[in-house]
Amino acid sequence: MAKSVTILDVAARAGVSKSAASLALRGTGYVSEAKRRAVLEAAAELGYRPNAAARAMGSARSGTVGLILDDLRNPWFVPAVEGLSDGLHAAGLSPLLGDWRLEGAALAERFLELRVEGLVLVGTLDGAESALPALGGLPAVQVGSPLAQVPGAAVVTNDDAEGARRVVRHLAALGHRRIAHLSAPGTPVGEARQAGFEDEARRAGIEASTVPGGLTEEAGRRAALEALRKDPRPTALFAVNDMAAFGALSAAEELGLGVPGDVSLAGYDDTPAARLRAVGLTSVDNASREAGRVAADLLAQRIAGARGSGTGGTDDGGAEPTAVVLLSPELKARSSTAPPTGVVR
Amino acid sequence: MAKSVTILDVAARAGVSKSAASLALRGTGYVSEAKRRAVLEAAAELGYRPNAAARAMGSARSGTVGLILDDLRNPWFVPAVEGLSDGLHAAGLSPLLGDWRLEGAALAERFLELRVEGLVLVGTLDGAESALPALGGLPAVQVGSPLAQVPGAAVVTNDDAEGARRVVRHLAALGHRRIAHLSAPGTPVGEARQAGFEDEARRAGIEASTVPGGLTEEAGRRAALEALRKDPRPTALFAVNDMAAFGALSAAEELGLGVPGDVSLAGYDDTPAARLRAVGLTSVDNASREAGRVAADLLAQRIAGARGSGTGGTDDGGAEPTAVVLLSPELKARSSTAPPTGVVR
């Protein structure tokens, strides 16, 4: 490599001192207008590009934040990342992305070595418990309902119980009186959605049943097969998430049942695939873009706080309580839900 | 921050010199077994975590590679990233991910400041041309068919023309004689697939037509509407990619046509959504995982090469030609393609 250009080169070319160049480049402190211009010009001519590592060393701040994504294949995180990206940039922080499924604990390790100033945990992060202690009091925020709770980290997510209630209300309004929920016990999202489902079903006097499944397509398919074979058959299915709903779609097909003709179907997350016109799955928009934005702001704030007080680390004295922000989900009614056949009215 | 533990602390605790600790930690050079053990132990006890910035400074190597992803929403890149991740780790390099659509040229800038040792451009990267010159001779590899070609970068992609030919052969074998292609002119993938389509159609004596569309669902829908309104109507549609195929699915539905009853449909990319049983879209697996793996190896090799020769930079003297690796795509026949109705035989 042809010896990359450093700030020293820039300073020399501009005829100023190293630190003057540093200040001019960064717009901090006072530098005469003439010098500033000269420096900027020299930098441009030389194609100067600051060395992030050196900057991080000098300032003891990396200016980066690690985003740990649950699984790149599960697209629900995309809007969340968009919101996060926006919010972080606004706070002068740069996001570094990584896939938890792909790299696992090594990812957290790497981020830590990179000295990220904060961490955002997006999604379920299966098996993250073991890696959490290593976080060492770094400011952290969780987006979505994580499997494990990082002590002291704020959690930003949508109100899963409320979203589930809305689905039930929607189905009830269509005239459904016998609804089965394909659940995902053992997961925070699953529990919350099931609770909302049962709560609203009871209130609405719906004949509700819950069939345990999981968050995957296959789990949804199996649960749906079981639910649809019951007698009397439910007239509507509410799957814990869109993936499971897609599985249910297959199950219905296997059983020769039409959707929404023979059975209505709703999911959760408002995945891109749900939006495909050809699919048209009624789902719940979990407000993840906004969640990302809120999480970014929260994190930026915590990072700023951590920088301020020289303390931090071990004893946070409960100063920053584990905030939980619940955003309002929104029902997206599409073609997979319709009044049950033979509705009297 | 409670003054994080440095290698000096580790060395002190282990009773060795700083450099001995460095060697022991990294397993380079010769350190007596006793000392090595002492160092490792001290590091573990202290919870020592090397500072990546400092390491990068000292060694003039960051050990990272930037992966620029076209668009997180378009899931075709996932297997490619998996392959890349594998290959890079094997070469002792760590991937840093970023979304081009979200951050644009600033992403490349950031990676450059982070002193990544190489760059992988994944996918179309619309508008990347402008940012390319700034790459400054950094080893780079492109995965998929990029809109713009980075001078000197290897391109690893699947053989789009061949994949298209396979689709035609598949449809022809089913008995289709009148096939319309929903194309995406102006994009490298689009051009290649169209060429393959027309080539094989001619060879097979198929009555082929091409309707210009694009790579999005909406573009596919519009093109399909146009194609399906023709008289005589094609018995099969081949969309340039899965997204467009989903649009075509909607179009068929709008026109009251069944798939594959009234018209067969095939896409390209073998997207997760195509695999959903409820969808069952015949598609082409573009071997992107393997592409990622190959790209990683190629890049690692180039990086190693760049490190070896002190030259590089401006004059590569054509030493490393712009390699293009074409991988074999594979047809995935599913339920969206079937023999045309009223096939005589």
Add this chain to the structure above:
DNA sequence: CTGAAAGCGCTAACAC
């Protein structure tokens, strides 16, 4: 084989 010393490129307290 192991310890001491010289930077890597930048920032941030310093005096000038």
Add this chain to the structure above:
DNA sequence: GTGTTAGCGCTTTCAG
């Protein structure tokens, strides 16, 4: 207001 001077934490010659 502007230039000078220490480091930041690590690697890596280079003697010992």
